[in-house]
Amino acid sequence: MHRSSTAEAGVAREVAAVRPGLLPGLTAELPGARAAVLTRLWRALAFEPLPWIEGRGRSGEGLVLRLRDGRRLTGPAADPYRTDAYVAVVRLGEAAYDDPERLMTDLAVPHSAEFAAELGHSVASLALSRAAQPRTVAAGAAGARENHPDEWPDNAWPDDAWPDSDWSWERRVVDGHPYHPGCRARPGFSVAEQLAYGPEHGPVVGLGLVPVPAAECLVTGVWPRELRDGARLLVPVHPWQAAHVLRTPFAPGPSAHPLMSLRTLAVPGSVHVKTALSARLTSSVRDISVASIAASADLSSFGEELAARMDGLLHVTRTLGAATAHSPDLAAVLRESPRVYAAPGEHVVPVAALATTELPYSPAWLASFVRLALVVGLRALELGVALEAHGQNLLVVLSPTGEPLRLVYRDLADIRVSPSRLARHGIAVSGLPARVLTDEPAALRRKLFGSLVGGALAATAGSGPALRKALEAVLPELPRTDDLVALREEPLPVKALTLMRTSPAGPGDLWAELPNPLRGG
Numbered sequence: 001m002h003r004s005s006t007a008e009a010g011v012a013r014e015v016a017a018v019r020p021g022l023l024p025g026l027t028a029e030l031p032g033a034r035a036a037v038l039t040r041l042w043r044a045l046a047f048e049p050l051p052w053i054e055g056r057g058r059s060g061e062g063l064v065l066r067l068r069d070g071r072r073l074t075g076p077a078a079d080p081y082r083t084d085a086y087v088a089v090v091r092l093g094e095a096a097y098d099d100p101e102r103l104m105t106d107l108a109v110p111h112s113a114e115f116a117a118e119l120g121h122s123v124a125s126l127a128l129s130r131a132a133q134p135r136t137v138a139a140g141a142a143g144a145r146e147n148h149p150d151e152w153p154d155n156a157w158p159d160d161a162w163p164d165s166d167w168s169w170e171r172r173v174v175d176g177h178p179y180h181p182g183c184r185a186r187p188g189f190s191v192a193e194q195l196a197y198g199p200e201h202g203p204v205v206g207l208g209l210v211p212v213p214a215a216e217c218l219v220t221g222v223w224p225r226e227l228r229d230g231a232r233l234l235v236p237v238h239p240w241q242a243a244h245v246l247r248t249p250f251a252p253g254p255s256a257h258p259l260m261s262l263r264t265l266a267v268p269g270s271v272h273v274k275t276a277l278s279a280r281l282t283s284s285v286r287d288i289s290v291a292s293i294a295a296s297a298d299l300s301s302f303g304e305e306l307a308a309r310m311d312g313l314l315h316v317t318r319t320l321g322a323a324t325a326h327s328p329d330l331a332a333v334l335r336e337s338p339r340v341y342a343a344p345g346e347h348v349v350p351v352a353a354l355a356t357t358e359l360p361y362s363p364a365w366l367a368s369f370v371r372l373a374l375v376v377g378l379r380a381l382e383l384g385v386a387l388e389a390h391g392q393n394l395l396v397v398l399s400p401t402g403e404p405l406r407l408v409y410r411d412l413a414d415i416r417v418s419p420s421r422l423a424r425h426g427i428a429v430s431g432l433p434a435r436v437l438t439d440e441p442a443a444l445r446r447k448l449f450g451s452l453v454g455g456a457l458a459a460t461a462g463s464g465p466a467l468r469k470a471l472e473a474v475l476p477e478l479p480r481t482d483d484l485v486a487l488r489e490e491p492l493p494v495k496a497l498t499l500m501r502t503s504p505a506g507p508g509d510l511w512a513e514l515p516n517p518l519r520g521g
């Protein structure tokens with residue numbers, strides 16, 4: 001059925017040129033990568049408000065989508081919270097598709113050609129990422145263990161190999177976003193650059209330092225002495241950015257390990273450096289706006305005040321310093337490593353990496369983690385702060401025996417803040433950027449519920465039934481607020497990731513409503 005796509009063939013040629021030893025592994029991983037991306041795409045087709053889908057219905061144990069032009073798509077029943085690659089084939093009319101790029105191409109709906117190319121790149125890059133691992137690490141390992149227990153020993157990192165560094169945890173997240181069809185799309189990155197800069201490949205990246213007169217920079221916080229040269233600031237730059245965007249001379253900087261966002265790297269001294277990276281990765285172009293630099297110190301102070309009101313259950317990493325040459329293409333943010341909030345013997349684990357351990361598959365452990373996350377998330381929301389607590393921003397501190405103790409949150413740039421809720425609790429909003437302020441309950445709940453429940457918790461649980469069971473165990477214990485009632489009774493809002501990628505005229509977040517997991521979703 002399958003013919004190699006343009007993206008797959010192109011990546012294979014590059015692999016043959018720069019790392020020929022990976023070619024057999026790449027070929028072996030392609031079918032699984034297609035299924036992983038097709039599963040994410042099918043979720044979007046099944047639940048997002050795509051304008052060219054007229055209706056949805058059941059056919060036996062499967063799902064039928066009716067397109068506005070009269071065609072029909074058929075595939076398996078869709079669990080919006082399931083993370084293993086369970087969709088092998090989708091049919092458009094009588095034609096069967098195991099390749100998401102070809103399916104999207106033949107759908108021929110508005111903006112499908114551009115999105116199809118991203119899907120092809122996502123498949124090829126995902127296969128490359130998997131091929132380079134010492135062991136295959138499947139995304140959504142919870143679902144894999146639940147549905148294919150005999151395969152589990154070959155699909156997980158061994159529990160006795162828990163990392164002792166923050167970047168080592170992050171390199172485990174091989175498959176990227178658990179629900180985005182563009183989970184591994186890195187257009188603009190060659191195979192050599194993916195191997196050199198992708199965290200799942202375990203590289204050491206040499207940052208560059210671009211000298212800029214201090215008088216021409218905006219600086220907030222404290223810019224360290226080692227990143228100054230007389231009257232000039234030395235701004236850390238990602239080598240991809242230096243080569244493809246800045247094209248300016250730079251001095252060699254510190255060696256660093258990339259984190260899962262790729263543009264943020266861990267350098268010696270418990271510091272993370274967020275660099276500008278003007279490439280589209282998954283959904284976004286990764287530059288750093290001048291406005292975000294200007295707001296960084298106030299947001300950091302605000303995060304400290306929030307954490308101080310959370311009874312020791314939440315830490316927010318501080319921004320130490322930020323600088324920009326008044327350009328989103330040349331800027332950097334220095335942040336604390338989340339590891340500074342761990343005591344000896346404790347682990348600080350990005351939630352996205354939990355599926356690479358055996359921890360989430362005990363119902364008691366999952367309920368304990370869900371309880372901690374919801375206590376913190378709903379308490380912050382009651383105070384007036386909606387965290388974007390997805391699996392990358394949210395980390396959990398685990399005891400030496402693996403019990404969830406408290407949370408760490410990083411990167412406050414995309415939170416939402418309610419001035420009226422904060423005022424009721426005596427918290428000022430001075431200095432916060434206007435774009436994060438809203439008193440609209442729906443906007444606040446979308447931000448938290450979509451990222452935390454529909455993202456971090458769902459992906460950790462791995463399926464709708466597992467998520468429902470954990471929520472049923474925890475929610476009766478929580479204070480009955482209006483936000484909790486909405487979480488229990490209303491559809492669950494999540495970002496409509498495919499709609500956003502096929503709606504270039506509508507910038508900003510677009511939303512879908514998933515079946516409430518407590519109602520059998």
